[in-house]
Amino acid sequence: MVIIMLGAQGTGKGTIAGLISEEMKWPQISTGDIFRKNISEKTELGIEAEKYIARGELVPDEITVPMVINRLNQKDAQEGSILDGFPRTTQQAKKLDEILEKLGKKVDLVINLSTPKEELIDRMLTRRVCSNQECKATYNTKLHPPKVEGICDKCGATLKQREDDSNSEAINRRLEIYEEQTSPLVEYYEAKGVLRTEVVSTSINRMGKDVARVIIEDIKKN
Ligand code: AMP
Numbered sequence: 001m002v003i004i005m006l007g008a009q010g011t012g013k014g015t016i017a018g019l020i021s022e023e024m025k026w027p028q029i030s031t032g033d034i035f036r037k038n039i040s041e042k043t044e045l046g047i048e049a050e051k052y053i054a055r056g057e058l059v060p061d062e063i064t065v066p067m068v069i070n071r072l073n074q075k076d077a078q079e080g081s082i083l084d085g086f087p088r089t090t091q092q093a094k095k096l097d098e099i100l101e102k103l104g105k106k107v108d109l110v111i112n113l114s115t116p117k118e119e120l121i122d123r124m125l126t127r128r129v130c131s132n133q134e135c136k137a138t139y140n141t142k143l144h145p146p147k148v149e150g151i152c153d154k155c156g157a158t159l160k161q162r163e164d165d166s167n168s169e170a171i172n173r174r175l176e177i178y179e180e181q182t183s184p185l186v187e188y189y190e191a192k193g194v195l196r197t198e199v200v201s202t203s204i205n206r207m208g209k210d211v212a213r214v215i216i217e218d219i220k221k222n
Contacts, residue, residue: 007114008178009120016111016211016212020082020215027076027082054163056174057173072099090185108194113199114200129162130152137154
């Protein structure tokens with residue numbers, strides 16, 4: 001089963017993808033995480049991608065698409081995969097359809113997360129991530145703080161703020177790109193009949209874990 005997480009930055013795509021991944025034993029394929037791992041390891045791909053990521057711009061398809069193809073071809077992604085952060089443009093979505101067709105697969109479910117804009121910026125500013133690239137656990141200093149401030153509950157490594165979450169210019173640019181280039185994917189996948197929209201908001205007390213729970217139940221029923 002191929003699942004795509006759609007939604008603006010800060011909606012909780014990573015949290016929900018992680019919970020589905022844990023339960024279903026399907027890999028969470030986060031393009032942002034793969035880039036950040038490459039940046040921390042100073043690989044050629046990481047050095048190139050960092051120029052765009054630091055400014056909140058999209059990394060060009062020439063770099064992103066082959067990276068995704070490579071990941072989807074790995075053994076652990078054959079039964080199921082949860083794409084988190086890809087596709088982000090209609091062009092990438094069309095490319096993904098081609099890639100999956102070659103693998104005899106298709107996009108089965110697109111989880112579209114909707115969160116009021118005023119909550120998104122606050123969530124990005126209060127997001128903290130584990131500095132251990134093998135762990136990558138995500139916290140929020142207000143909504144989901146670690147047990148010990150600044151320390152990851154899971155692995156004990158220090159928590160840090162993502163560079164693109166600490167810079168208001170990069171935050172605004174990412175939200176702008178989402179509106180312009182990624183939000184048209186809602187219509188793209190709606191037309192294919194695979195879209196499922198879920199609201200995540202503190203105002204209705206519905207958080208990522210609540211959404212993940214109902215989706216996991218439905219996946220298991222089918
Ligand atoms: P994320 O962790 O999903 O917020 O991604 C962090 C950054 O990585 C984004 O702001 C982009 O610069 C880059 N990135 C992640 N996924 C993609 C993608 N599908 N296409 C282009 N750039 C991406």
